Amino acid sequence: MLGTINPEILFLQQEDQIKAGLLDMKMILEITEETYKMLGLGQIQNPPKTHIGIPEPDSWNSFFNTMPCYIGGDYNIAGVKWAAESKKNANTPGIPYGIDISILSDPETVLPFCILDGTIITAMRTSAVAGVQAKYCAPSDTKTATLIGAGVIGETMVMSVCEAIPTLKTIYICDIDLPKAQKIAEEYKGKYEGVEIIASDDSKACAAKSELIMGETTARTPFIDKTWVKPHSAIVCVSNEADKDVALMADVKVVDYWKQMVTFKNKAIVQAFDAGEITKDQILETSDLALGKPVRTSDDQFIYACSLGLGALDITVAYKIYQNAVKMGLGSKVKMWDKPLWE
Ligand SMILES: NC(=O)c1ccc[n+]([C@@H]2O[C@H](COP(=O)([O-])OP(=O)(O)OC[C@H]3O[C@@H](n4cnc5c(N)ncnc54)[C@H](O)[C@@H]3O)[C@@H](O)[C@H]2O)c1
Missing domain, CATH: 3.40.50.720 (NAD(P)-binding Rossmann-like Domain)
Incomplete structure (x- = not known):
């Protein structure tokens, strides 16, 4: 998959990810320890997240964070989580307080190859770090x-x-x-x-x-x-x-x-x-x-x-779920283009 010029993106919604093993906390704990080891060994680039609080950075009703990273070692993937929380959601039935989405990209061609709901990944990995x-x-x-x-x-x-x-x-x-x-x-x-x-x-x-x-x-x-x-x-x-x-x-x-x-x-x-x-x-x-x-x-x-949350961990967990989903034939495929207008 890595190095491909195929502009196809696999979209994985929560239900696909759950079928692909996302609720397996034992697995998430293992990925968490592995990711922090890699971070400590300098195999991960993870700049601090950037924060937009609305209406004000410090007195927010909702906020958005961007959490980009590059994972080296055997992973060799780049990714970003767009993470958000809303106080209004806390009192609105039917919508989570925190809602996230992640993109996984090929570091060589820079093509995105997977977009996933990141909401359950966030919940699993946040508690795994605390665990x-x-x-x-x-x-x-x-x-x-x-x-x-x-x-x-x-x-x-x-x-x-x-x-x-x-x-x-x-x-x-x-x-x-x-x-x-x-x-x-x-x-x-x-x-x-x-x-x-x-x-x-x-x-x-x-x-x-x-x-x-x-x-x-x-x-x-x-x-x-x-x-x-x-x-x-x-x-x-x-x-x-x-x-x-x-x-x-x-x-x-x-x-x-x-x-x-x-x-x-x-x-x-x-x-x-x-x-x-x-x-x-x-x-x-x-x-x-x-x-x-x-x-x-x-x-x-x-x-x-x-803890404050490590974007790289969202991406290592997401990549594992992506790999499982591909093996299981899960998800929906979309394309960036049939043929790029300019190249
Ligand atoms: N460190 C991280 O990586 C990370 C990642 C994601 C979320 N978070 C944080 O986790 C927290 C919980 O998120 P969530 O999605 O579970 O929210 P949620 O709205 O689903 O649940 C929060 C719960 O906290 C309860 N609560 C609020 N104040 C309380 C108090 N003083 N005593 C006891 N209970 C209280 C609320 O009633 C609510 O049930 C948020 O602050 C969020 O920012 C941290």
């Missing part, structure tokens, strides 16, 4: 996890922690909107052997009983503060749940990708860095974890990890 961080950051005997936010990412977070933390016995799934948490608890009841899933709207009380706390909410201001912090635990957030004190109190601090994170000035860990309260050498990246650098050195430590 990989939890695997390395949670105490070794973690039995109880509190997941805060029972939306789309909350759904995939249940899958991710169940796969990544084999010692897990209890999950509290929490949301200010209790019926949403109850719906996920019901849906996953009995799906992971030996793991009980309990819905709650009191995330702080559940967190107090948990070694692992995961944040995946749409809260615009942090609500996890120093009163939540305790030894022998980890807090892993995909959004703005934890404040700066939480980052500062952590014995080990982890981000997904510092080069990008440092450009987002509203992130708690970046505020601590910009204020001179922590230095870069106190921060581990997820590629360090995947490459085997020591993370937790004692079960008594408190560890904080956070």
